[in-house]
Amino acid sequence: MPVFCATTVSFATRCREVVSPCCNRGCCKTLKNKITHDDSLDAFGVHGIGGIVGAVLTGVFATRAVNDVNEGAAVGLIDGNASLIIGQLVAVLVTIVYALVVSLVILNVVEAFLGGLRVSKDEETQGLDVTQHGEEGYIFF
Numbered sequence: 001m002p003v004f005c006a007t008t009v010s011f012a013t014r015c016r017e018v019v020s021p022c023c024n025r026g027c028c029k030t031l032k033n034k035i036t037h038d039d040s041l042d043a044f045g046v047h048g049i050g051g052i053v054g055a056v057l058t059g060v061f062a063t064r065a066v067n068d069v070n071e072g073a074a075v076g077l078i079d080g081n082a083s084l085i086i087g088q089l090v091a092v093l094v095t096i097v098y099a100l101v102v103s104l105v106i107l108n109v110v111e112a113f114l115g116g117l118r119v120s121k122d123e124e125t126q127g128l129d130v131t132q133h134g135e136e137g138y139i140f141f
Helices: 003-007 010-035 043-061 083-114 121-126 128-133
Strands: none
Touching: 010 043, 043 083, 121 128
């Protein structure tokens, strides 16, 4: 069971279900174009931003009414305790740094073995189906 469900009431879950997709769409449509990263499947915009928003909102909406982990003391920001949201923000930052470092290591290893991560402009213009697979895709005529 996700942590969010184990620490929040259903109203908070519904709020997260409204806020998170809006943030995801905003990232996919706006941020992606501004930083011009190549993410055709919007993996960062959906999973990265969705995970960040979910983690932060867990720190906001966690309540002792659902899971009394602090033995009667306030749990989340709504309950009156800001320490959980600070912990969630730190966890998000640590996760971002970890994912970035591991991704860079993997990309460098792949680049070292394959000699690059992208095809040439000519191959991209001609089409990867022709240059990489030796056949044309989507022939309708």
